[in-house]
Amino acid sequence: MPFLRKLLPKLSLASTLGLALLLASCASESGGLQSQKIDLIKGRGKLICGVEGKLPGFSFLGSDGAYSGLDVDICKAVAASLLGDPSKVEYRDLNSSERFAALASGEVDLLSRNTTETLTRDAAGGNGLSFAPTTFYDGQGVMVGAGSGVKSLKDLAGKPICVESGTTTELNLADRMRELKAPYTPLKFQTGDQTYAAYLQGRCLAVTSDRSQLAAKRTNFPDPAAHLLLGEVLSKEPLTPATTNADPVWSDAVRWSVYALMQAEELGITKANVAAKLALAKANPNQADLRRFLGVEGDFGKTLGLPADFVVKEIAAVGNYGEIFDRNVGPGSKLKLDRGLNRQWSQGGLIYSPPFR
């Protein structure tokens, strides 16, 4: 009897656990993917997306109160794929120091804020993020005044350098200057606009950030020709949208929504021709690849917890990756950045979507 009494709580615990497991397996058996995050977003009716907000080309709040940019288009694409409507996004301007806390505490669903993917940020023991595919391969650069006589990083020894605090840029700068054994003065600011304001007002001899960001900001300087980018690239900066580790289903949905943009470019599907391609796929049972990709057959969407036609919705909303790039930072924009590393793999770039199978 005493033995049984001792055992009873354990037994009841075990049976409860067993029951719970059984129920859980039933739930997954019945096909409904369990994702609290996706349910939450659907229930709310909009995606909350963390962006920079003040970076032309990536995310910028215009005078008309509308956001635009590459990072913003990623938010729109994900909203289109999950909710079917690219306008169902609420943007949150986050500065670099608050972005991870905002993601971790669930304040934003998706962080699309020119964030560099790194080991610490990805690792469960670090910031615990889950990174989607890189949407912009960048490198850290340094911008100086054309007349300053600075030719390389070494010339900046003992000089003040403006940098945004809480960024990988800040850490890379510290590393590089330490390697060069060059003491320097890092002037740190909480936000990008303050950083550039201090640089333009001549407080720093140089400003350092991602090269794309420097180029983007420079286009808007009163005299862009008076500033030049040093040839040195301080680091690799793969700018990548991120979600938290907490909900793998949601992370996968975001990941493949982004891959779909890249795959669409590879397949030649654009915003303009997506409807025609869909009609073609529907009419032609032999186009198996296209049919699967556009959700005419198979259940890619369901596997991810997304609607079956998520790719069509996305492309119809924002176009494929190439279109997004051109429109925001490429030839179609003021920035006129070269595709460079961000070309498709077939053209020697790094943009490579795994197969949709």
Next chain:
Amino acid sequence: MAGRLSASPPWWQNRRLVPWLVQGAVGLGILVVIAFLLGNLVRNLSAAGLLLSWRWLGQPASFDIAESLLPFNASEPYWRGLLAGLVNTLRVVGLGLIGATLLGTLVGSASFSSNGLVKRLARIYVEVIRNIPLLLQLVFWYFVVFLALPNGEAAIQLPGIVLSKSGLFLAGFEAGFHWSGPSLVDGVWQGPLRFTPEFGALLTGLVVYTGAFIAEVVRGGIAAVPKGQWEAATSLGLGPLLSLRRIIIPQALRVIVPGLNTQYISLAKNSSLAVACGYSDLYSVAETSLNQTGRAIEVIVILLAAYLAIDLAISLVMNGLNRLVQIKER
């Protein structure tokens, strides 16, 4: 009649029981709320893999700090960085206290000047400064005033003093105890004593803002001394300076010291607005550390403890001073 009087009142009117019941209910409520919050905290933190740990403090910070009295570089651990930030905070708070007290006393006593213009200007200064947010004043000082200073050879130069965009340079003793002034070395000013514009803007902002409040405290203190005291002192044949020192100030201090305590503490706390003008104080270093490590709880605990300690230190000193002033009165 007697029966009714002796009958004990119902329990909800019991003078002893009710307070304890109220306290018990409140205490229980607080405990439940705290338990609920802590439970969530532990659950959420462990889900994010961020359970409380202080080991990160010993790891290399890998960021630099622009200026610090405590030598610091990126290979040193976080705790050294936070300490350097604390020293920077103490530096600006210490100088700020002195500056604000001087300015406040000057302006506060100026309200009793016989010169109408001086009186009005003191009033205007107080009314203008107190009604504009400090943060706005700080960004104004930094971006509009300090960053608009000329640089290089165009800098404002006085004997032994150079004021330029890269800071304020003063003459002083250099290594080997030889007196030297600021000098221009390849277009960059150098000098024995240097204050950066970030520090300058923060210090100026804090001094000007707190000075206005201290001026009010000082004015109130002097006004609290009855007019008769002045007249009595004069009729005793004391000159204005002597009567001020011997009669008025000791009495005014009684009122002024507690008011100063509040203003000093608020200056110390307001120094955390340094982030707005790029000065690396404790808050700014802590924010960077949080960003690199994701340790929100630990960082906030350190911050709160540090500011509480500073406040406590100021309060202790001021309470001691207060006691001194009060005893003198007897």
Next chain:
Amino acid sequence: MPRVVRSSLRKELFANPIDGLVSVLLISGVGAAGYGLIHWALTQAQWVVIQANSTLFAVGRYPIEQQWRLWLLVALVAAATGLSWGALRGLPQRDRPITAVWPRNDRIAAIVLVALCGWAPAALGLAWPIQARWWALTALLLVLRWLAGRYASRLRKVATLGLPLLWPLLYLVGMVLIGGGLGLVTVGANEWGGLLLTLIEASFAILLSAPLGVVLALGRRSSLPLLRWGSIAYIEFIRGAPLITLLFLGQNILGFLLPGGLAPDRIWRAAWILTFFSAAYLAEAVRAGLAAVPRGQLEAARSLGLNLPQALSRVVLPQALRIALPATVGQFISLLQDTTLLSLIGLLDLLGTARSVMANPLYLGKSAEVYLTLAVLFWCCCAALGLGSRALERRLNPPTLGP
């Protein structure tokens, strides 16, 4: 009367040689600074940064098609202001007879108001229809002020009952108009910005921190040790921490303290933090007021047979709050100023909007114009609060007993 002017000038500025010297130095210094400022403001400053972004500064990203709701709200506030102003003047007071419908101060205020509404919209380069709206609003305010001043004494009952109800009601209506609901399209807190957000945050925190502060002050003076020590711990903790660390706590840690999705939006999170912050300071102001009420008042009230809540609310608190009024309003003013800290946690309040406007390269280097405008705006709001508090203080002070 040039002689009077001359003699008073001499007495004020040139009473003795030192005073004279100081005066001359100050006059030249102030004159030069004033000339420099005016010269800059009129010739060098480019106020286009304010003109082009006036909507952004006023309401942030509030949807254009819904902005009529804000106009309606402003009209209601103007009407309520006119009514209250007129009624306060028109109702007979205990110690003062009714004076003219437009006393001198009121005439000055009205003239300033008219001048401001003629100048400001034009200076901002607003479109004609919008300028006309501001004129209409001012006219509405002044007409209602006149009507209420004229007829308040006849409708005394309605006025005395209605006035205290008017503003809380208006606040509720205002929140519905701003946020939506009750058939209006919802405009999320995330889309509020600029002055609108600043005022919402400040008014929310002021309204809620006032009762909380009173409770804390009573708790701190309570004889029950748990209540007393709890209140002391709370007050001292909050007063010991800089607001920015508390806001930081709210933004970074509140999400961890509450179950997922339950944490309020960060706009409201900041509003709550401001409320809790301000309550601790208010508690100290109220405590000072309570301490100034003689103990005998409470004892007398109790001995008259009032129970504790009654004695507190009928006898002690009214006196304490009246004494604490200046300190309380001082705290409200600093709360309004503290809302600028929201820009440090990434909210687009007035200062946050200013910073994001200046990130727009078109307006680079225009910080002096923007910061000065903001400073003037804040100064006017804070000074108005201070003036209002002094007027209220005068009105609330019990008439001194005659000999």
